[in-house]
Amino acid sequence: MEGNNFTDEELSSDMEFDLDPCFINTKYECLRPTPLKPKYNQCLVELLEVIEHARELNGEERNALSYRHAIAALKAYPRNIESYAEARKIIGIGPKIGNHIKEFLTTGTIPEAEEINASEKYQTLDIFSRVYGVGYKTARKWYQKGYKSIRECMKDPYLTHVQRLGLELFDDFQKKMSRQDIQEILDILNKVIKTMYPDCMITPVGGYRRGKEFSGDLDVVVSHPQETVANNLLKDIVEILINKGHLKHKLFYGQPSAKNKKDVPSELISSHKNIMDNLDKCFCAFIQPSTRICRQVDLIIAPYSQYPTTVLGWTGSKQFERSIRNFAKKEKKMTFASHGLFLNVVPRRRVCVTSEKDVFDILGIPWVEPEMRNC
């Protein structure tokens, strides 16, 4: 007894190699808060993000996902990682990523990430993949054709309509929006929409709602208490925005599973003038008045009953959404999607929710503020 002056903590293990006790060590990112600007491990995270992105551009999506899990954990970790052993205790950090971290701790960098950064191929693929309508496959195809710049890509004879638009709007879409830029557009949307539909609810989501200082696009969820009114909502909103000269292009104009509606004349579906109702999404190029810059604005219509799940589903981050869906399925035998929460027993049943918090409660996930969903 005497002669043994170790505290319990020291007995169990060296502080140095223990995880910070405040850290929620889980593979489900949605179970813990992740700040937008972590105070720790910033440099390490940046380097791992380089490798993650390179894996994506290479078509190794599963591999990239592993890096994403590790990165998300490091962003939520409340102090700097100081040893390989400490890193390896984090769920999501295995031998390979662990070794990268070991390299980082001894040399201050990760050689593979440095090589990627220096590679002309990845710089080019990175630029191509930023074009709206271009994913990693098309980016690689263009690179193999020998294109080196956006200008050369525009001469490609096989461009889709959307890719041509994406290339033309490339310079504008690359410009980030400040929160003030976004507020300017929100003010217009609010004025225009509420003039027509005073009871409309308009919620900015995406990175803006998560607190980002600068955003590449603006996502807005619109709903109306009367379901019948909501039917023509998107059509009316898009129409008036075009008439007022705000919308320059429609990048994507679609509806949810309205294919279920049989006997819809095909000329109405393929017609460039959309007369159909029940549309639920329009991604458009919106001209910001003060700068004349084309901004990507995504309008999403939600039936009133699905408003909470739609807002939750479109707030992100992407990894937060994947995580919450994965958790619902694996741990609760439920399915979460923007259009609702479902219990996967036979017959499959919709679980009604009245707020975003409802979804967290039903899933048994502690509430996470939008600003803390940045995994």
Add this chain to the structure above:
DNA sequence: CGGCATACG
């Protein structure tokens, strides 16, 4: 060794 989010055009 299977699974990795889900739904849309």
Add this chain to the structure above:
DNA sequence: CGTA
């Protein structure tokens, strides 16, 4: 294949 691409979008979120």
Add this chain to the structure above:
DNA sequence: GCCG
């Protein structure tokens, strides 16, 4: 690439 990592987890269960």
